[in-house]
Amino acid sequence: MSLIDRLNQDLKDAMRARDPVRLNVIRGVKAAIIEAETRRERTSVDDSDVLGIIAREVKERREVLGEFERAGRDDLVQKAQQEIRVLSEYLPQPFSEEELTDLIRQAIAETGASGAAGIGKVMGWLAPKIRGRADGGAVSQRVKELLSS
DSSP states (O other), X not given: OOHHHHHHHHHHHHHHHTOHHHHHHHHHHHHHHHHHHHHHTOSOOOHHHHHHHHHHHXXXXXXXXXXXXXXXXXXXXXXXXXXXXXXXXXXXXXXXXXXXXXXXXXXXXXXXXXXXXXXXXXXXXXXXXXXXXXXXXXXXXXXXXXXXX
């Protein structure tokens, strides 16, 4: 079952269960998928694209979560946390530190990158493999550390 099929089924289940949080989150993801299809002038997106969309949605909610906490908006903090939990169900398990380090070392070996100039090559090789499983900023920082040592 593709991720889009799973989202469609879960949308129906959320409607039947009258679960407003899950319903709104899935509708938001589906809207982002339609936007991506329209923007790219393609008829469909694949699971990799959908994972990227969901990861972006999680990242956006984590960013506003800090703002809500600073503003003392506990109601919005709770809502954002619920939405993150729902979205996280669709993402694969994140990489462990060890797995990520091994993957970065493999990318460095495959691309032959060295020094700061090689960061782009390594990130380009890693991007499709880490989508939805690791934060790009943290990976980039780790790549810099490994390339400089």
